[in-house]
Amino acid sequence: MKYRLEGKIAIVTGGGRGIGRTICLELAKNGAYVVITDRNFTNAKRTEQLVLKGCHKAKAYQMDVSKKKDVEKVFQQVFVKKGRLDILVNNAGVSFPTPFEKILEEDWDQTLNTNLKGTFLCSQAAFKMMKSQKGGKIINIASGASRSGGMVSPGLYNPYAHYAASKAGLECLTRSMAFEGAPYGILVNAISPGPIETDLIRKTYSSKKKKRLISTIPLGRLGRPEEVASAVAFLASDRASYITAKVLDVNGGVLMD
Amino acid sequence: MGRLKGNVTVVTGAGRGIGRGIALRFGQEGAKVAVIDILTENSQQTARMIREAGGEAIALYGDVSKSSDVDQFIMKILEVFGKIDILVNNAGIGGSKTCLDTLEEEWDRMVAVNLKSVFLVCKRVIPEMLKIGRGKIINIASAYGIFGSPHTSAYSASKAGIINLTKQLAVDYSPMNIYVNAISPGLVETEMTQHKVRDQQALKYFLQFIPLGRHGTPADIAGAALFLASEDSDFITGHNLVVDGGETIRLE
Numbered sequence: 436m437k438y439r440l441e442g443k444i445a446i447v448t449g450g451g452r453g454i455g456r457t458i459c460l461e462l463a464k465n466g467a468y469v470v471i472t473d474r475n476f477t478n479a480k481r482t483e484q485l486v487l488k489g490c491h492k493a494k495a496y497q498m499d500v501s502k503k504k505d506v507e508k509v510f511q512q513v514f515v516k517k518g519r520l521d522i523l524v525n526n527a528g529v530s531f532p533t534p535f536e537k538i539l540e541e542d543w544d545q546t547l548n549t550n551l552k553g554t555f556l557c558s559q560a561a562f563k564m565m566k567s568q569k570g571g572k573i574i575n576i577a578s579g580a581s582r583s584g585g586m587v588s589p590g591l592y593n594p595y596a597h598y599a600a601s602k603a604g605l606e607c608l609t610r611s612m613a614f615e616g617a618p619y620g621i622l623v624n625a626i627s628p629g630p631i632e633t634d635l636i637r638k639t640y641s642s643k644k645k646k647r648l649i650s651t652i653p654l655g656r657l658g659r660p661e662e663v664a665s666a667v668a669f670l671a672s673d674r675a676s677y678i679t680a681k682v683l684d685v686n687g688g689v690l691m692d
Numbered sequence: 693m694g695r696l697k698g699n700v701t702v703v704t705g706a707g708r709g710i711g712r713g714i715a716l717r718f719g720q721e722g723a724k725v726a727v728i729d730i731l732t733e734n735s736q737q738t739a740r741m742i743r744e745a746g747g748e749a750i751a752l753y754g755d756v757s758k759s760s761d762v763d764q765f766i767m768k769i770l771e772v773f774g775k776i777d778i779l780v781n782n783a784g785i786g787g788s789k790t791c792l793d794t795l796e797e798e799w800d801r802m803v804a805v806n807l808k809s810v811f812l813v814c815k816r817v818i819p820e821m822l823k824i825g826r827g828k829i830i831n832i833a834s835a836y837g838i839f840g841s842p843h844t845s846a847y848s849a850s851k852a853g854i855i856n857l858t859k860q861l862a863v864d865y866s867p868m869n870i871y872v873n874a875i876s877p878g879l880v881e882t883e884m885t886q887h888k889v890r891d892q893q894a895l896k897y898f899l900q901f902i903p904l905g906r907h908g909t910p911a912d913i914a915g916a917a918l919f920l921a922s923e924d925s926d927f928i929t930g931h932n933l934v935v936d937g938g939e940t941i942r943l944e
Contacts, residue, residue, distance in 0.1 A: 688866045
């Protein structure tokens, strides 16, 4: 248990797959009780099984972060059952790669509602609990796209203006929440992952495009979900107790500020 | 714990303050620590503290702004430990003066000790890391290297230089698995900041800029350094990790 999270209660949104699932496993491995939420309950349940298989503690819930009712219900249940919340990881996110002029209003709304409003709703619910217990950690999963706008290198552009804008909003929200949370010991930070080897890249990138992408990364490889998860565990731990309002880049050097 | 077991670590300016905090923490985690300082008694004390806690350490004299000194202590480290896995460029001096009040010699010394030293030590250590195919370099910059603040032109400029040098080194050497990152501490209680931290009135003034409402400790910086030195940060390079209780929030 590298990061000593024994006795801590954590909620991870979008924990049903990908980076979110890996974050759940990592926090549980370090001793935390992990509330796995996902709008797809089957996926959340699958993550729960994986955590329990490793003899760690977790429970899956169905929750759509963009729906206030869903969020209130789950946070209320956690409060009733556990009486506290130490860590919130706002990881749930969607992206619909589309050239700007072709972005549908519904896709814009869903992207902003999930990526940005979802974080607002969950964090507001978390603030209530964390304020009364005088402390807590909120970690938002942002993206390098918030600064690059989707442009990775010449000839390599991901057209998702709505996704990039939502993540930029998320970074700003991180700072506002950090400022307001500081007097109560609530520390709020973001992690900005670069290109991570997830299903998305595996399925949607041709080997030529993947090669091109890798050639732009100083470390010469894609990141692993575990490398985002270990950064989350670090920020959630006591080792990061003087870090707040920050964006931690986990991107192999592809973007330096 | 042993998260850095067997890793040979060089910490410059480790006789006191943040450098000592990092050296002690790394020693606890099983690193073999070379404690470098011009303050011989202090560096010996740090090394003794590491050994008394069951760790391994040597203390060596070295002025990091002098290439001959750097050559000498690096050679000695290689003789004793055989390799270098981790380098923490922490040595530095402070100073609080406006541009007009700063003497040319003061400017030169500030830039030599704080910035040129990173260049000199890296120049000597990176080839050793290339030999073993891996390395972690952590440069201690400062929140002052990010924002503009009264009366610190030479200090702030030297620290801003460290932040950019970190990125340049990361671009050039990350492909060879040498990870280069910076840590920018905010207000941390050390010998360098006594005039700010010990004086209640001054402390009150500085704390109003820090959302967390407290100053940091060397242990706060050591926790971040441990993360950047461990394999947990293996996809992080060229980053400046700011550990400041939120102080830079208003300028980002």
